[in-house]
Amino acid sequence: MLIIIHLSLMSAATLCLISGVAVAMFKRSKNYWFKAHKTLNTTGLIILLAGTVMAIVGVTVGGGGHLSGLHQRIGLVTVILSCVTVFLGYYSIKAKNKTALLALHRWLGRLSVLGVLFVLILGLIMIGII
Ligand code: HEM
Numbered sequence: 001m002l003i004i005i006h007l008s009l010m011s012a013a014t015l016c017l018i019s020g021v022a023v024a025m026f027k028r029s030k031n032y033w034f035k036a037h038k039t040l041n042t043t044g045l046i047i048l049l050a051g052t053v054m055a056i057v058g059v060t061v062g063g064g065g066h067l068s069g070l071h072q073r074i075g076l077v078t079v080i081l082s083c084v085t086v087f088l089g090y091y092s093i094k095a096k097n098k099t100a101l102l103a104l105h106r107w108l109g110r111l112s113v114l115g116v117l118f119v120l121i122l123g124l125i126m127i128g129i130i
C-alpha cells in the first residue's frame, strides 16, 4: 500500500517538475514564467520528498534492507540533486554571483529531471509494469 502511495506521489512530482521546467524553457517570453516555474518546481520537490518518506517507511515496515538496488540508490541521489537545485533557485535571487549560480541551477535542474524520469522507469520495471 505504501509503495502504491510512493508510486503515485513520485508520478505527480515528475509531472510538476517537467511542467515547471517546460515553462522555463518554452514560456520565458510570458511575464508569469518565473512565478509558475517557482511554484510548480517547489511543489514538485515537496511531493518528491513526501514520496521518498513513503518509500523509506514502506521498506522499513516490509522489513527489507534500505537502498538495496539501483532504483533506490539513484532515486536518493536524484532527490538530493533536486533539493540542491531548488536551494540554488532561491539562493541565487539574492546572491552576488548570480550568473554562475543560475548556470549551475540550469544544469542541475536538467539532470534532476532526467534522473527522476530514469528512476521512474526503473521503478516501473521493478514492479513489472514495463
Ligand atoms: C512510478 C515510479 C516508481 C515506482 C513503481 C517505485 C517503486 C519503488 C519500490 C517498489 C520501492 C521499494 C523497494 C524495496 O522494497 O526495497 C522503492 C523504493 C525507493 N524509491 Fe521508488 N518507485 C518509483 C519512483 C521513484 C522516484 C521517481 C524516486 C526518486 C526520484 C524514487 C525513490 C526511491 C527511493 C529513494 C527508494 C528507497 C527507499 C529505501 O530504501 O528506504 N522512486 N520504489
Ligand code: HEM
Residues within 6 Å of the ligand: 017, 021, 024, 025, 037, 038, 041, 042, 044, 045, 082, 083, 085, 086, 089, 090, 102, 103, 105, 106, 107, 108, 109, 110, 112, 113
Ligand atoms: C527541482 C526544481 C527545479 C528544477 C528541476 C529547475 C530547473 C530549471 C531549468 C532546467 C532551467 C533552465 C531552463 C532553460 O533551459 O532555459 C531553470 C531556470 C531557472 N530557474 Fe529553475 N528549477 C527548479 C526550481 C527553481 C526554483 C524553486 C526557482 C526560484 C526560486 C528557480 C529559478 C530559476 C531561474 C531564475 C531560472 C532562469 C535561469 C537563467 O536564465 O539563467 N528554479 N530551472
